[in-house]
Amino acid sequence: MPEKTVQNLDEVTIRFAGDSGDGMQLTGTQFTNTTAILGNDLSTLPDYPAEIRAPAGTLFGVSGFQIHFGSTEINTPGDQCDVLVAMNAAALKVNLGSLIDGGTIIANTEGFNDKNLKLAGYTSNPLTDGSLDKYRLYAVDITKLTALALQDMNLSSKLVDRSKNFFALGMMYWMYNRPMEPTIEWIKNKFANKPEIKEANLRVLKAGWNYGETTEIFSVRYEVGPAKLPPGRYRNITGNQALAWGLMAAAKKAKLDLFLGSYPITPASDVLHELSLYKNFSVKTFQAEDEIAGITSALGASFGGALGVTTTSGPGVALKTEAIGLAVMVELPLVICNIQRGGPSTGLPTKTEQADLLQALYGRNGEAPVPVIAAATPADCFDAAFEASRIALKYMTPVFCLSDGYLGNGSEPWLIPDFNELPDISPKFRTEKEGFFPYLRDDKTLSRPWAIPGTPGLEHRIGGLEKQHITGNVNYEPQNHDFMVRLRAEKVERIANDIPLAQVEGDASGDVLVVGWGGTYGAIKSAVTRHRQRGNSVSHLHLRWLNPMPKNVGEILYKFKHVVVPELNLGQLIKVLRAKFLVPAVGLNKVQGLPFKAIEIENKIDEILKGK
């Protein structure tokens, strides 16, 4: 056996890329789960086309999955990848730009046949024409090696072809010294009823590993040690799964049934799928006939005393808009989760963006204030969903919980919370008949009583027409309307008393403050950390609550010479900050359907520092 050297690395970014039918998402997910179990910190970025099976070999059919993992703190899926696994020519063409100079390419030679080269627009084969000389290129005939591993099984060529991603996975497991057992277990479970496919995938996975072990092509193996994470039990989790679990945890802690009214939409459908699994938690999921029925059914359930939730993406929110206004008016708890995607209109269904902030803050007729919270990382979706539910129940209001495609599909290791330590958020239903009016107000929160049907003596009517203060009767008087509009606004403002003050990461004053919200948290954190390591006076303010904002945001902003606001939109939070605090903030805006690279933010900060 040839001698292999082992090299230690702090962090690595690998991108798996192939046809949308090549199983790259599965390969990436398996690699991720195994890596998580090994104790690395990690962050992932699935990047796939909207078409389910785009024509094979085409550029627009390329599906990618990037994982950044290390023994150090990992905040982003990686600006560039160190290793590119390209299953065909199109995958190479689309992804070569994100590979670092000197990076590694593992290419499936069969994917570079004449047809594939033509489809990808190559006039000569990059694997042989020397154009990849600056990279470390490993050309492996994965297709053929897969077929050889299965030659005695008499499988259809289609089935053989479908297994080849496991060969690539096996090789990568070998190269990065990861155990195969978690994937072996997974294959055994997943294909328990399909013994042929199970056997084929197991064989191919091991063949890939053995290929790395026995051939002389790969001279180096890499070792990435576990990260120094805070002690405790961890699991890997995607944003959408964390969001679903956060809602379930909230319902349990509220002692209410969870009701989800939802309509399938990318990239939010996985929340519906996830919640549909947990009927034994009394979770009721309703796949409605449309987005509007999704939210109105949830509101009806809330009227009956459930924790009503609807999940969607931007186009769905547009359809739900009128019902959100109704929820504001009838003052019932409701959680509206928007897993944002590229817009406007149908936009880029599978790509990420954070351009729905103003829609969440202002996108309704009339003065209709809605609290808005945004998750920062995949695992943070759990806390954001829980917090959104807490506020909805306590203040009797709809609450927006914003996530995005990058968070929803991305994953990271998560220190599993102690469920018993989560706060009790159970509401107080009104049962006392004496002195009851549906629009009475709690002195502190200004919330109205929640009196559910079935309670004797509290029969009352609610609706979208303006309500008279206290009695809740329909009322068109000018003074009453003015009063009620202001009261609903103040109720939402008072939530600021109930949320933590904003915390600056870094010094409390200085040259540059980078203000972010939502899924850009990791990239901003990385960029700010690098600047601080370089000795620059740069700090980071992350806004979790966008409405209301923590009370101390203004005073924090005023302590910095420059405020820069990176956003995956054309400047939405910055508008709010300028309007609210009159700060001359500078934007960094990108709308490419992709998350920020840390370097982009780092460079912007450099620009600002130079100009001071």
Add this chain to the structure above:
Amino acid sequence: MSTLVEEILKAAPPASDQKMTAKDFQSDQDVRWCPGCGDYSILAQTQRVMPDVGIPRHQMVFISGIGCSSRFPYYMNTYGFHGIHGRATAIASGLKMARPDLSVWVVTGDGDGLSIGGNHMIHILRRNLDINILLFNNQIYGLTKGQYSPTSEKGKITKSTPYGSLDYPFNPAALALGSSATFVARTLDRDPKHMQYTIKRAAEHKGTSFVEIYQNCNVFNDGAFFQFTEKDTKDDSVVFLEHGKPLVFGKEKDKGIRLNGFSPEVVSLKDGKWSVNDLLVHNEKDTTLSFILADMTYKPGIPRPVGIFLAIDRPVYEEEMARQIAFAKEKRGEGDMVKLLNSGDTWVVQ
């Protein structure tokens, strides 16, 4: 673990044995429909029937959308939810799934229920939640002051159709049947007895009940149904559907409906050619027949069918939902958040 809702319902005092009256169902709100509106009769008949339905009013919820009809919940001394245009059926669906113990009623109109809310209407019917829908059909938009509706006759001249409407009208009963409704009925605002009977039957039906009520809008579409509701024309223009009975009509009860192939035709019982034995006998359990009867609606020369077209049993959505939950609990045990959070692949960092 029982939910807070269950705890509250358990703690609620039992309903009094004293029989309620119509007055118990009248709220303290002033009724604000135009004087002479057919809605008054529907409200009165509903309030009159409710005591017989036998459900305490705190367990009843009336849900509506937008339009004249949709003010209805304000006038019922029950729980009520005045929603947004067209969505009452969806709000009601969510409530009923969350709270199968409640008696849920939807009050809607031809615009609210069949135009802007048409999608939710067909879906609630196919799902068959145990909800009662009262659809006030006045063949006009009243609250927006007189535009044509999806049930207006073709060629209708209104403010928005000065040259006459081009749309062919919906036949609500046929639409409901086509959506696989399990209870479909038609009644008349000016026939209190028939309406009371029909509403009571709807309340008793397990599954979604769809009741179309011909309702006169005396301001924007006065007399749209007078042919079917007024004394001098009603008997010859309406055939009442009664389960197990032949379809006889006419002032002298001298006419009937027989089937010629699949087509209903009017026959005389006077000229000796046909007798009652030759007539079509109504069977409200027969889905095929219900389509034929509903199809009589706009046929020239055929009386308007009024009554219960169909009343059949089919599993009820919210009960099946509860069954799935019970099944999952039996199979996997009561959900445990701590276990779930720690399930699957986990690892410990020291």
